[in-house]
Amino acid sequence: MSKKIASARISEKSSKLLQELNNSLPFDKVLYREDIEGSRAHAYMLSEQEIISKKDYQQIEDGLVEIYREIELGEFLLDGDDEDIHMAIEGRLTDKIGDAGKRLHTARSRNDQVALDFRLYVQKNTQKIGDLLLKNISTLIRVASKNTQTLLPGMTHLQHAQPINFGYHMMAYASMFKRDYERFLSSYERNNYSPIGCAALAGTPHPINRKTTAQKLGFKAPTLNCLDTVSDRDFALEILFNISTMMMHISRLSEELILWSASEFKFIQLSDKHATGSSIMPQKKNPDIPELLRGKTGRVNGNLVALLTVMKGLPLAYNKDMQEDKEGVFDSVKTALLSLQVLNEMMDEMSINVENMEKACMVGHLSATDLADYLVKEVGIPFRDAYHITGNVVNLAEDKGVDISELRFEELQSIDERIGRDVVALLDNRASMNARQSEGGTSTIRTLEQIEQLTCWVDSKR
Numbered sequence: 214m215s216k217k218i219a220s221a222r223i224s225e226k227s228s229k230l231l232q233e234l235n236n237s238l239p240f241d242k243v244l245y246r247e248d249i250e251g252s253r254a255h256a257y258m259l260s261e262q263e264i265i266s267k268k269d270y271q272q273i274e275d276g277l278v279e280i281y282r283e284i285e286l287g288e289f290l291l292d293g294d295d296e297d298i299h300m301a302i303e304g305r306l307t308d309k310i311g312d313a314g315k316r317l318h319t320a321r322s323r324n325d326q327v328a329l330d331f332r333l334y335v336q337k338n339t340q341k342i343g344d345l346l347l348k349n350i351s352t353l354i355r356v357a358s359k360n361t362q363t364l365l366p367g368m369t370h371l372q373h374a375q376p377i378n379f380g381y382h383m384m385a386y387a388s389m390f391k392r393d394y395e396r397f398l399s400s401y402e403r404n405n406y407s408p409i410g411c412a413a414l415a416g417t418p419h420p421i422n423r424k425t426t427a428q429k430l431g432f433k434a435p436t437l438n439c440l441d442t443v444s445d446r447d448f449a450l451e452i453l454f455n456i457s458t459m460m461m462h463i464s465r466l467s468e469e470l471i472l473w474s475a476s477e478f479k480f481i482q483l484s485d486k487h488a489t490g491s492s493i494m495p496q497k498k499n500p501d502i503p504e505l506l507r508g509k510t511g512r513v514n515g516n517l518v519a520l521l522t523v524m525k526g527l528p529l530a531y532n533k534d535m536q537e538d539k540e541g542v543f544d545s546v547k548t549a550l551l552s553l554q555v556l557n558e559m560m561d562e563m564s565i566n567v568e569n570m571e572k573a574c575m576v577g578h579l580s581a582t583d584l585a586d587y588l589v590k591e592v593g594i595p596f597r598d599a600y601h602i603t604g605n606v607v608n609l610a611e612d613k614g615v616d617i618s619e620l621r622f623e624e625l626q627s628i629d630e631r632i633g634r635d636v637v638a639l640l641d642n643r644a645s646m647n648a649r650q651s652e653g654g655t656s657t658i659r660t661l662e663q664i665e666q667l668t669c670w671v672d673s674k675r
């Protein structure tokens with residue numbers, strides 16, 4: 214039911230097509246909680262400042278609480294032809310309480326109102342995403358803790374490079390998620406300022422108190438400049454960017470899970486809960502879940518680029534283009550929340566094939582660098598020369614069809630007599646992994662140290 218409550222200059226009823234293009238209610242109705250929360254705080258401030266009477270305030274407050282209840286119970290459906298959620302709720306309030314309802318919009322514009330609602334939504338969901346990130350970090354730590362001795366071929370260029378342990382690999386992703394968490398947190402802090410009271414663009418002649426509303430709504434303070442505030446969507450861009458970066462990390466992990474599930478690797482097995490079959494090939498078990506997580510990254514990137522593009526040419530202050538800010542954010546937030554929950558469950562329930570991981574370490578002469586490092590450290594050979602000697606040892610192993618760690622002492626010495634007997638033990642893959650004891654390195658001891666540090670960090674956030 215369109216009451217046209219904000220059309221003092223427009224006499225004709227809008228065309229159906231205009232309504233279809235213009236109305237945001239079909240999607241911004243998800244902001245009803247924030248809209249009501251914001252209006253309650255605004256009305257409270259108006260009455261504190263004696264801009265409206267206590268009686269009007271009480272009617273507004275009761276009316277808004279009642280409308281909230283109606284929406285939650287499905288009694289007020291938000292499917293009318295109101296232009297947006299702000300008009301729908303204000304219209305409903307006025308229908309219920311009459312003149313007092315018409316006073317709610319004093320010293321306020323939809324420009325600061327939408328900036329407030331949307332910011333509240335973004336702040337709330339930033340916290341939800343942060344909590345789920347912490348949960349995922351804890352799960353990765355748990356998987357890592359069980360696998361600090363599990364050998365895995367560490368790769369560069371997707372080629373076997375050096376032996377690492379699987380726990381260390383998991384901790385790499387945990388570290389990415391920690392940065393993601395910190396990125397969300399810093400956006401939260403940077404944007405924790407209240408837009409309400411900016412009115413259309415220039416403030417208001419009414420004696421409002423923006424500190425009151427800021428405090429009531431949980432913000433640190435009011436924003437500095439109203440012209441900026443009503444046209445600022447950096448907070449929305451930040452959550453989109455933060456989600457994109459996080460999804461890029463999830464996508465990289467997903468890609469590895471997909472590879473590791475393939476017959477060529479068989480390093481892991483996803484639980485049947487997280488795999489699907491093929492409609493034609495009865496033998497198949499497909500990693501659809503990580504594939505979808507990888508695919509969803511494309512759509513959240515699209516949402517980021519879309520809003521950057523919407524904003525890039527807008528003059529100050531509010532322009533209706535900015536109504537295009539919401540759907541992408543809603544979509545990215547929904548995608549992020551679901552992806553994090555699914556990822557957590559999947560990582561928690563996947564099984565690890567230790568034997569295959571360790572077998573794979575026998576391919577590719579993973580400990581070759583250890584021989585070069587030995588020649589430098591123990592014999593004093595310059596690294597570049599040691600590198601070439603090691604190359605010859607690798608060629609010998611290739612000729613014999615074995616891994617460098619399987620060469621006998623005599624065979625090693627046939628390449629360079631300075632190679633001592635102790636090298637044989639050094640070339641063992643587990644010894645190689647454990648030799649990397651530099652800070653942040655893969656040795657079990659250093660991995661455990663990383664696990665401990667990150668565990669303390671997670672605890673400090675809870």
Ligand code: ARG
Nearest residue numbers: 237297323324327531535536
């Ligand atoms: N539905 C609008 C939006 O989402 C609300 C703000 C409208 N402001 C205006 N001056 N028309 O952006």
